[in-house]
Amino acid sequence: MTQASPTGGEDGSLAELTHRWVSALASTCYVPLSRSERYALLHRFAERLVAAVLADPFSEQPGYDVGMELVAADFATPEALGVTVEVLDGHLFRAAGEPADGRVRVGRVLGSLATGHSWAMRDRTLDEQEAIRAAALVTREEAQRALRESEARFRHAALHDPLTGIPNRAYFADRLEQVFGSAKPGERVGLCFIDLDFFKSVNDNLGHHMGDRLLVAVAGRLTRLATQINQFAARLAGDEFLLLLQGTTGTDDAVKVADLVMAALAEPMRIEGRELSLTASIGIVERPVAEADAGELMRAADMTLHWAKSDGRARLAIYDPQRNAREMARYALATDMPGGLERGEFRLVYQPIVRLDDGEVVGVEALARWNHPTLGELEPATFIGLAEDSGLIVPLGLRLLEEACREAAMWRSISDDAPFVSVNLAARQIRDPRLVADVAAVLDRTGLPPESLQLEIAESAVMRDDGETGARLRDLADLGITLAVDDFGTGYLNLASLRSLPIHVLKLAKEFVDPLRGQASRGTSAAAEAARQEAALLRALVALGHTLRLTITAEGVQTADQAEILRALGCETGQGHYFGRPARSDLVRERLRRIAGPA
Secondary structure: OOOOEOOEOOHHHHHHHHHHHHHHHOOOOOOOOOHHHHHHHHHHHHHHHHHHHHOOOOOOHHHHHHHHHHHHOOOOOHHHHHHHHHHHHHHHHHHOOOOOOHHHHHHHHHHHHHHHHHHHHHOOOOOOHHHHHHHHHHHHHHHHHHHHHHHHHHHHHHHEOOOOOOEOHHHHHHHHHHHHHOOOOOOEEEEEEEEEOOHHHHHHHHOHHHHHHHHHHHHHHHHHHHHHOOOEEEEEEOOEEEEEEEOOOOHHHHHHHHHHHHHHHHOOEEEOOEEEOOOEEEEEEEEEHHHOOHHHHHHHHHHHHHHHHHOOOOOEEEOOHHHHHHHHHHHHHHHHHHHHHHOOOEEEEEEEEEEOOOOOEEEEEEEEEEEEOOOEEEOHHHHHHHHHHHOOHHHHHHHHHHHHHHHHHHHHHHOOOOOEEEEEEOHHHHHOOOHHHHHHHHHHHHOOOHHHEEEEEEHHHHHOOOOHHHHHHHHHHHOOOEEEEEEEOOOOOOHHHHHHOOOOEEEEOHHHHHHHOOHHHOOOHHHHHHHHHHHHHHHHHHHHHHHOOOEEEEOOOOOHHHHHHHHHHOOOEEEOOOOOOOEOHHHHHHHHHHHHOOO
16 A cells, blocks of 8 residues: 555645534534534544554454444434545545555445444433434445445446546456456457557647547547457556457457557547547467466567567567567576676687788787577677667677777787787767777777777768767777778768768678679679679779778678689778688787797
8 A cells, every 4th residue: 555644645635624524513413512622533533544544454443433432422413424424435535645445445444434333323322222223224224325336436446547437457457367267168368459659749749638638539449449349448557558359269360359459540530629640559469268377468468569669660469489489588688698797708709801912811800709608609699789778788898898909909019910909889889978088098008009999880870970979980080090880881871971980991791792602603694794793883882982092891701702803893801701710819819929930
């Protein structure tokens, strides 16, 4: 229950209740007390009743005691009890601070009060026993009738949404439990979990009043639809609604209902002279009752609704156990990541970047690996997206950057011709206002010259330049760091952005390099023409880069043929398994020692 002060709600609410009670009792019977004395007496009674409503554990006994004490104080008429029940029924819940289940408790306390009052009247004197018994019987019947009516109102309020009037979460949960508790063998059940798309913009732009009116209209349409198909609709919370589908024969039944919902909501709604249109995302789950319980069904529907929204909204998604397993594994991996960072489970391997003219290794790209304690070594595609979504990419990226710079500085101590190190920056890192200061601090701590560091930025991140991104990149370039656009050609970065940003290197995406594999063996004229087109596209990209005075690195080089074609097209450097797979830092150091020779 909601906690409140010892006297329930605010003092004003309790004082108002007492004043109304005093006024209501004034004409019901003669009591030899002044008005101030009546107020003090009834105020004490009111405090005890409020305390009873809030008590944990709950007991009806205080209501019974107050009923008897009212009679002892000469408030001993049926009218006195009637107006007491009426006043307390209307105001005791508010005086108690409106706790979550307070309406039900108020009803039970009032029933006990009526009982105590009736029994006290019956026993008031032996001479009046018969008359009192008759009056008490009438009073009890009236009080019980009033109590039953109050309980019905309280129950309706507890199980229905106050805005739309349709069943609420509690009612839906109770109905769902009944379905699972009384299901017959082979019976199936389905849920349609409905979320209105971009409803927040209605509240933000038109005001919450219009939003509330719209929710009422939506609830009306869903209720009418549910009635037509003999199903059950409820409002879960906010702009989320549920349809419970009983007696389904398969997923297709639930999909048909979801289509009906989409069509019903697609019809414009006219509210206060405005015509509003809506779309919705719907998660669908349908299965035999015997294969789940109510909680599992709700969790599955919630997950499926999330898929519908993440897949683009204005659509429905059907529960897929395999996708759910992947999502759960992804979630488990995300929860493991902070601990993995603390335990130092993330490390780097280095792949060579080779000058195509002479095969010399001029740089290495630092690639992250996660040595997971149970899953083994994980590659970046498995966890970098999770790190970005959680925000962990910023501390993780900074730690890996420092490790790469420290290794590169060690290589320089072995050989003056040590390769530069290229480190990837995620989009969230680029948006971090502390990025430039953090990079400068890393270079200072590790002693690596800025010209030995290359930072790779995804083309998609550069495309979303909001002014601050460009300023940050210029500050990094001013430090002397080389900046490269990674996966160039996949994000349609425009020429104006390339000219305005301090980019030094374009790394051609492997998607442009893959088609070159085995090109020399293509014998048909069609294959030869395709090869010419692919080469022409690459030549255009390389020419674009050179026009802007940028260095071109080709990624994903797998064969000697590819390397030779890329060299002929003018690419300065290449990277891929043909030149070497990612290796540990100690192997890079050993190679440099062999090249440097004896000290």
